[in-house]
Amino acid sequence: MEETTKKKILIIEDEMSQRKALVDKFTREGFSVREARDGEEGLRIALKEQPNIILLDIVMPKMDGMTMLKKLRQENDWGKSVPVILLTNLSSDDDKINQGITENEPAYYLVKSNWPINEVVEKVKERLSRSV
């Protein structure tokens, strides 16, 4: 598949092995994959590359996922509308997280350990099909 016809996904995840699994999987599934190790790097790459969808962890160094998402939404029209899937091992118990979800409207909030990687791929594809 030509690079230009592939859907572009940005994976923002600080845990190296999880990032590797996601990058490998989505590459195999025919995506053009970009990756970042923290929210700060993720925001910079997102604004530059404008992927079709973003997978975003929450607990990360330098800039956490909720802060990155807030900044992304405030940046421009594209940032406001790009689908973001929060992929985290944090329970959605925290008031701040819930507030962030309400304000910044991620597409989904998935607890990683409960989601087989194949189903994460399905979820991404399903969300992208709605964006077409």
Next chain:
Amino acid sequence: MILSNQKNKPKTPSQEFERALEARTEELQKKVEELENTRKASLNLLEDLEKGREELSLEKAKDEALLSSIGDGVIATDMDERITLMNPAAQRMLGWYPENMVGRLIYDVVSIEDEKGNVVPREKRPITLALKDSTTTGGTYYYYIRKDKTKFPAAIVVTPVIIDKKIIGVVEIFRDITKEKEIDKTKTEFVLLASHQLRTPPTSINWFLEMLLSGDAGPLSEKQKEYTQEAYQNSQRMVNLVNTLLNISRTELGTFPINPEPTDMIAFTKDILEEFILQIKEKELQVKEQYATNLSLIPIDSKILRIVVQNIISNAVKYTPEKGTISIKIFLQQANEVIGNRKLKTNSLVVSITDTGYGIPRNQSDKIFTKLFRADNVKDKDTDGTGLGLYLAKLIVDHVQGNLWFESELDKGTTFYLAVPSKGMEKKEGGKELMARSRDS
């Protein structure tokens, strides 16, 4: 002869006077005596009154000393919610003093807020409710606003004061629970953090094993597939354990809210049963369903109850050998009728789940709802269990005023009974919700 003559002789004026004087004097003396007695009686009465007054003063001083030494805040109001008394602890906690408060309407002086920072309206304040219903209101906590506008969380109990069967006011006792809430918050934060950290390694393990099993790294031999599958299943166990521990922590803190909504219990149970269809088919289990007709919707928090019913059905499926039977019944049970060796105190809706499985050894029955317990006869049959499912289920059912119990016979089977009051669950405000095997919590 002289005497008789003297006797009949008329008295002289002076003699009459003397006689009258004597009589009068006698009369006066009697009166004086009476007055003296009255005086003595009055003095005695005064003494008694004085003694009574001293005893009252002493009692009052004791009561005041008692009130002063109580560490909790005490505020009393009359029927109109005007403050009649405030103890030193209440003054200290609120920053108000009796001269500013006694005689004033309590809701004019002291505001209270709920967890979200909304002012609690007068009609919902504990004092107003206690006066309206003439019952003790308790088990609530609100935030009191001090005079300096800062606030603190307080556990509040309000009791009506009743004399001669008439309510004359209320007494509110409140306690600053800032420390307890901080401890709870710390516990919750620790659990969240710990569960995050504990979930991290199994995530990577699961994903890579999955990709191996999917052939992403090339085809696997049968043996490689088998071993990889074993590793994957055990990693899943780790994840289930963390999720269960998280729910237990929320339950033990007792802070989860209860949000009842009218629910069709039959549809609810069938929906949960559907989750186990694959396992039921694999083991060729027969499922029999028997539901009462014309059951009304019952207000329950389906998220919470789901955890309980999932656990019971899961155990029935796990601990019934192949080709066995699972029977599910839903019916109404009247109070004081016996069901499963138990008499329920209220009219209830009962869900019973019977299996033809391994049963529970009689000498271990009393441990079945304890943490990490698994009966000896099933340990080798199910190595996936956490030993926490029934403990959590019981905690939840107790918290929502329901009943959970069982009957069992070794090698014959077990019936679990879940009873919920027919009127449904009562709404309860709280912190974080429990999640029933949801993947995103």
